[in-house]
Amino acid sequence: MTTPLSEPAPAVLRPHAEDAYARELDALAKGDTLARPPRWNLSPQAVTTYLLGGRAADGTEITPKYIGPRRLIEVAVATLATDRALLLLGVPGTAKSWVSEHLAAAVSGDSTLLVQGTAGTSEESMRYGWNYAQLLAHGPSREALTSSPLMTAMAAGKVARIEELTRIPADVQDTLITILSEKTLPIPELGDEVQAVKGFTVIATANDRDRGVNDLSSALRRRFNTVVLPLPASAEDEVRIVSRRVEELGRTLELPDVPAAQQEIRRVVTVFRELRSGLTEDGRTKLKSPSGTLSPAEAISVLTGGIALAAHFGDGTLRPHDVAAGILGAVVKDPSADPVVWREYLETVVRSRDGWSGFYEACRELSA
Known part of the structure; x- marks a missing residue:
C-alpha cells in the first residue's frame, strides 16, 4: 500500500546529522572562504566551529555538538585532512559515536556510510559482497558486486565510519590494513580493484572498556591516529x-x-x-x-x-x-x-x- 502524495512524509525519529543541522552546515559553507581539503564540504576551521559552536559569517548561530577541550577536536579534524585514519577512544558514553557522526556530516555531508562492529561482523561488511541472483545468472561482474560502506566511501572520496572497532573479530579487522595503508581494495575475483579517491578517510570508535575483547594488532593501530575523548572535566x-x-x-x-x-x-x-x-x-x-x-x-x-x-x-x-x-x-x-x-x-x-x-x-x- 502506497502513501497518497497529499499526505506529509512521516517524521523521522532520529534524523541524520546532515539533515538535522542542514541549516547550520549550509550557513557555514556559504561563508567559508578558507582552504578546503579535496572533496571537503567545509574547511577544517569551519568543521571545528560546527562541532564546538560559534557563529557563521552571516550571523547564524552554530550550536555546540561537543563540549570539551578544543584541542582534541582540532587534532581529530587535522587527522582527517591527512592520509591517516582517526580512532576515537574512550569509556562508554563519552560521545564518540556522536562526534564521529558530526565529523562525517561536516566533512562529507554524509554520515550514513557506517559499519556497525559486532562479534558477527563479517569480512563482506568491510570489503564487498555479492548479489547471488546476478552471480548465478551472469557470473562474477561489477554488476553482481555489492559495495560495503567502505568501498562506497573509497569510490566517492567520503568519510566511512566504523563503530565499536574492537568488537569486530581480529581477522576481519585486519582487512582494513590494505585499505588504510595502500588506499586500495583488491577484488581478486574480477582481477580488479577500487582505488580510494581523494577525500576518503575512516573514523573508527572503540571503548577502552573493551580492551582484551579484540585488541587491535600493532600493524592496524599504526594506521590510526588516536584521540581519547574524556569524561567531562567539571x-x-x-x-x-x-x-x-x-x-x-x-x-x-x-x-x-x-x-x-x-x-x-x-x-x-x-x-x-x-x-x-x-x-x-x-x-x-x-x-x-x-x-x-x-x-x-x-x-x-x-x-x-x-x-x-x-x-x-x-x-x-x-x-x-x-x-x-x-x-x-x-x-x-x-x-x-x-x-x-x-x-x-x-x-x-x-x-x-x-x-x-x-x-x-x-x-x-x-x-x-
Missing part, C-alpha cells in the same frame, strides 16, 4: 552537556513541555560524578563505585525518562521521584554488588545532604 560542563541533549531529545520526541529543572539535572549529574569518581564533591568522603560507567549519556536517558513521567503521570514539573527510578536502574547493573554500593551511598551521603530529603525518600522507597 560538573558545570557535564550539566551543560546533559541539559542541551535533554532539551534536544524532548523536542525530537515531542514530549509535553516540562519546566526546566536545573536542580534535578544537577542532582543527577552530582550523583553520577560522585559514584563514578568514588569521592563526594567536597572531597571529604570516599565512596565505593558501582560496576557501570555512569556516563553523561546515561544521565541524559535518566532525565528524559523522568520528563516523560512528569509530563504523563505527574503534575508537569520534574521532581525527585521522577528521576529516582531511572537513577536506580543506571546504578544497579550487577545485582549482587551494586545494591550494596547504592544503599551505602544513600545512607552516608544523600540522607544528610541539605535539600535532598525528597530524593532520599523516593530512592529509599524504590530500594526497599
Whole structure:
C-alpha cells in the first residue's frame, strides 16, 4: 500500500546529522572562504566551529555538538585532512559515536556510510559482497558486486565510519590494513580493484572498556591516529552537556513541555560524578563505585525518562521521584554488588545532604 502524495512524509525519529543541522552546515559553507581539503564540504576551521559552536559569517548561530577541550577536536579534524585514519577512544558514553557522526556530516555531508562492529561482523561488511541472483545468472561482474560502506566511501572520496572497532573479530579487522595503508581494495575475483579517491578517510570508535575483547594488532593501530575523548572535566560542563541533549531529545520526541529543572539535572549529574569518581564533591568522603560507567549519556536517558513521567503521570514539573527510578536502574547493573554500593551511598551521603530529603525518600522507597 502506497502513501497518497497529499499526505506529509512521516517524521523521522532520529534524523541524520546532515539533515538535522542542514541549516547550520549550509550557513557555514556559504561563508567559508578558507582552504578546503579535496572533496571537503567545509574547511577544517569551519568543521571545528560546527562541532564546538560559534557563529557563521552571516550571523547564524552554530550550536555546540561537543563540549570539551578544543584541542582534541582540532587534532581529530587535522587527522582527517591527512592520509591517516582517526580512532576515537574512550569509556562508554563519552560521545564518540556522536562526534564521529558530526565529523562525517561536516566533512562529507554524509554520515550514513557506517559499519556497525559486532562479534558477527563479517569480512563482506568491510570489503564487498555479492548479489547471488546476478552471480548465478551472469557470473562474477561489477554488476553482481555489492559495495560495503567502505568501498562506497573509497569510490566517492567520503568519510566511512566504523563503530565499536574492537568488537569486530581480529581477522576481519585486519582487512582494513590494505585499505588504510595502500588506499586500495583488491577484488581478486574480477582481477580488479577500487582505488580510494581523494577525500576518503575512516573514523573508527572503540571503548577502552573493551580492551582484551579484540585488541587491535600493532600493524592496524599504526594506521590510526588516536584521540581519547574524556569524561567531562567539571560538573558545570557535564550539566551543560546533559541539559542541551535533554532539551534536544524532548523536542525530537515531542514530549509535553516540562519546566526546566536545573536542580534535578544537577542532582543527577552530582550523583553520577560522585559514584563514578568514588569521592563526594567536597572531597571529604570516599565512596565505593558501582560496576557501570555512569556516563553523561546515561544521565541524559535518566532525565528524559523522568520528563516523560512528569509530563504523563505527574503534575508537569520534574521532581525527585521522577528521576529516582531511572537513577536506580543506571546504578544497579550487577545485582549482587551494586545494591550494596547504592544503599551505602544513600545512607552516608544523600540522607544528610541539605535539600535532598525528597530524593532520599523516593530512592529509599524504590530500594526497599
